Amino acid sequence: MEDGKRRxxxxxxxxxxxxxxxxxxxxxxxxxxxxxxxxxxxxxAGHLVEFLWDDDPGVASRAADVLERISRRxxxxxxxxxxxxxxxxxxxxxxxAPKKLRWNLxxxxxxxxxxVNEARRAAEVLHSWLNDPSSIVKTAALQGLxxxxxxxxxxxxxxxxxxxxxxxxxxxxxxxxSRILLKKLEKRQGREAP
Numbered sequence: 363m364e365d366g367k368r369r370x371x372x373x374x375x376x377x378x379x380x381x382x383x384x385x386x387x388x389x390x391x392x393x394x395x396x397x398x399x400x401x402x403x404x405x406x407a408g409h410l411v412e413f414l415w416d417d418d419p420g421v422a423s424r425a426a427d428v429l430e431r432i433s434r435r436x437x438x439x440x441x442x443x444x445x446x447x448x449x450x451x452x453x454x455x456x457x458x459a460p461k462k463l464r465w466n467l468x469x470x471x472x473x474x475x476x477x478v479n480e481a482r483r484a485a486e487v488l489h490s491w492l493n494d495p496s497s498i499v500k501t502a503a504l505q506g507l508x509x510x511x512x513x514x515x516x517x518x519x520x521x522x523x524x525x526x527x528x529x530x531x532x533x534x535x536x537x538x539x540s541r542i543l544l545k546k547l548e549k550r551q552g553r554e555a556p
Contacts, residue, residue: 374409378421381413381428387420388462390427397431404442407432411447414454414463423462430466433473448474455487464491465502472509481514485521492524497533504528504536508543522547 377396384391400407413425433444444451451467451474458464468491471484488510491503507521522544529540 373406374412377406377409378413378416381416381421381424382418384420384424387418387423387460389420391420391424393424393427393431396424396428397435400428401432401435404432407443408446410443411450414450419460419463423460423466426463426466426470430470433470444470444474448476448480452480452484455484461494461496461499464494464499465496468499468502468506471506472512476510476513478514478516481510481517485510485514485517489524492528497535500528500533501535501539504532504539504543508547511547518547518551522551 380392380396382391400410407428410425410429413421414429416422416425429443429447451470454463455467455471458467468488471488474480476484485507488503488506492500494500494503504525507517507524511517511521525540525544525547528536529544530537532540
């Protein structure tokens with residue numbers, strides 16, 4: 363039992379030291395390599411969630427980046443890691459400060475299996491991130507809101523309005539993303555209309 367605990371602590375420290383590599387918090391570091399390794403062996407990804415609260419903003423940002431990449435690419439890994447991490451990710455959402463952490467969380471939210479109440483709480487936080495100084499965070503928040511609509515269709519009218527507003531007055535990235543998301547959601551809305 364003690365050996366297993368020591369081995370897990372050693373794995374966690376090894377993963378943290380790899381996440382710490384990077385010249386500044388936004389540097390990619392070894393994210394691609396870690397993502398590939400953890401997709402091949404999802405059982406070793408459990409510590410990633412812990413590192414989202416790390417005191418080193420680079421470690422937290424890169425841990426979020428790896429999780430987002432796993433959620434995007436690997437169905438088996440996503441099914442093993444994200445449901446177990448859901449409570450922690452939703453808990454972190456309102457207090458997430460670093461912009462790279464925010465944009466990765468925003469992109470992951472729609473890939474989580476959310477209840478209606480969880481979807482609404484997440485949408486509320488993402489809506490507040492539309493006032494973030496970072497264009498990337500705002501654009502990712504729009505994407506997250508559009509993805510959450512698939513789990514709570516009652517949010518569709520509000521999200522469509524936000525996309526129309528930011529499609530006209532947002533940053534260049536927000537305008538472009540809003541146009542893409544509007545087409546997709548309006549098409550879906552047309553299919554669901556009686």
